[in-house]
Amino acid sequence: MPDRIAVIGSNMVDLVTYVNRMPSRGETLEAPDFALGFGGKGANQAVAAARLGAQVSMVTCVGDDIFGPRTRQNLHENRIDVSHVRCVEGAPSGVAPIFVEPDGENAILIVKGANAHLSTADIDTAAGTLKGCDVILLQLEVPLDTVYHAVAFGVRHGVQTILNPAPADPDLDLSRLDGLDWFCPNESELALLSGMPTDTDAAVLAAARSLIGRGIRNVIVTLGGRGARLITAEDVVQIAPIRVDPVDTTGAGDAFIGSFARFLSGGAAPQAALERAARYAAHSITGRGTQSSYADVIEFEAFCHALGGN
Template sequence: MSKILVVGSLNLDYVIEVENMPKAGETIFGKSLKKIPGGKGANQAYSIGKLGGDVAMIGAVGDDDAGQILLNNLKSVNVDTSGIEIVNDNVTGQAYIYVDDNGQNCITVISGANAVVDRDMIDRNMELIDDAEYVVMQLEVPIDTVKYVKDIAISKGKKVIIDPAPAIKNPDTNLWRGCYIIKPNELELATLTGKKLNNIEEYKKAAIELQKTGADFVISTLGGDGAIAYDGENIKNFDCKKTTVVDTTAAGDTFTAGLVIGLNEGKSIEEAINFGQSAAAITVSRKGAQTSIPSRDEIQ
C-alpha cells in the first residue's frame, strides 16, 4: 500500500468541559480540564496510523514537554515522524477547547511552532512527498506553505486532499485548482462560498460552486445531515451514521483519514466516504481528539 503524507499542525489540546458555552462577558465554572494530543494535521496522521495506513507527517513542535507528548503519541501508531522538526525558542501549538453537555465544541488555537512550517522545511523533507501517493493538508499552517506543497505534489503526480479548516473568507481560489478533493464541513462550505446555507439543497449548490474553482471532487460533511459529494457531473447524498454524540472534536479529521485510507486501498469514492463516516461516528461518541479515534477493528 502506498504511503500517505500529512502536512499540517500539531497542538496539545486543553479540553475544558462546561455545561453551556460561555457568553460574552460571562464567567462560568468548568467541570474538568484534560490535556489531549491534537491539531488537525496530527489528528489526521494519528487516525491514518491507527487505521493501519502507511503514513508520514511534516510539521513542527517546540522544544518542550508538549512537543514530546505529541511525537510519542504519533509514534505509538507507527506514524513516520522524521519530517516533524523540533523548533528551539518556540512553543508547541496549543488549542483551548470548550465542550458542552450537548457534545458541541468551540476552539481557540495558538499556532506556536506551526507558524514556522515554511518552504525551507518542506524542501528539507522533499523525499516524503516523493514517497507519497496522497498528500493531505489543512489550513492551520501558513497558507503560502499549503500552496507550495500543493503545487509541488501535483507536479509530481500526487493526489492532494485539502481539509479547508479553519476556513478563510474570500480565499484565493487558485488554492483549490488541481486538488483531487476539497473536504469542507457545512460551516466551512458557507465561509468559502460566502453564502448563508440553511438546507441540503443550498449545500449542494455551494458544493457545485466550489468544485468549479478547479478541484476534481468536493466532499462536504454536514453533521447530522450526513455528507454530499460532487464530481463536476453528479452530486450524491450519504446518510449520517446513527450514534450518540458526546464530543465532535476530531470528527472531521477522522472522516478525512478514513476517506484517504479507503481511497489508498482502492475503494471507490462512495466506499471511502462510507468508511470515513463509520470512523467519524465512533469518534463523536467519545471525548477528546486523538483519544476518541477508533481502531480498524472497531470500525469493522
C-alpha cells in the first residue's frame, strides 16, 4: 500500500504576474506575462507528496464561487482523495496574487476566503481517515484552533505530525504544540515565533532549542541558499543546499515540506528524507509556477541522476 499522508490545510487559486520590477507605491506598470494556477500551502504540499507516489487525503474548504469546483477537480486530477473537501456556502475561494521578478524572487498576498472556515469539526469528521495515515501535515493558512486540534489528534493517536508554521502567526501558542513531532519554520518564522534572533548559525540553534524545550520534538529550519538544519535536543544535522539556476522560486518551500513528508512516511531516515527533499525543492525552482513545477517520480529521479546520486 502507498504511504498514507493527510494534509489538513489551505488551497488557493494563484494569480501569477511576471514583472520586470516591482511597482512603487501609486505606480502603474505593464507586466509581460500572467498565469492562473492552483496553490495554497496545504494543496501545494499535498500535490508534491502525491506526485511522488504517496496516497494523499486533503482536509480543506473551498468557496462556492467559480474557483471551488475547479479546485476540487485539480486535487482529484492529482490523485488526491477529496472526500473531506467541504464547500462553504457564501464564502469566496482563497486566492493568492503573486508577483515574480526576473531573478525568480517573488512577493505574495493571500486572501484566505473559505480556508478561514476549516474547523475542528472538519478534523473530527475526517477522524477515520486521519487515524489510518502515516503522517499528518499542517500549515498556518487555516484557523489556529483547527491546527491545535489536529496536532492533539496526531499526538493522541500516534500519527507523526508535521507543522509548517507559515505564514508565521505571532499568536501561535507553542504550549499547545506539546508532543509535535516536526516543526518546520524558515529563518524569519523561527525568529518571530521564538522571540529570539536567528542572524547566525549559533542563534538559529539556540532559537530552535528553545522550542524543543517547550515540548516540540524536532525542529527543521530552512535557510534559503544556506540549506537547512535538523535540530534535536542532542544533535544538529546540516542539509546542504542544491545549486540550480532559478526560474521561479514560488512554492519551493512547499515542495520541500511536501516531499519531506512523502520520504519520511516511506520509511526514510530523517536526514535522508531531508536531503532528498532539498533536491525536490531545487528542481521545483527550475520551472515556472507552483504546482505546475512539481516533478513526478520519473522526472525527479532523472533530475537526481543528472545531479549525481539518488
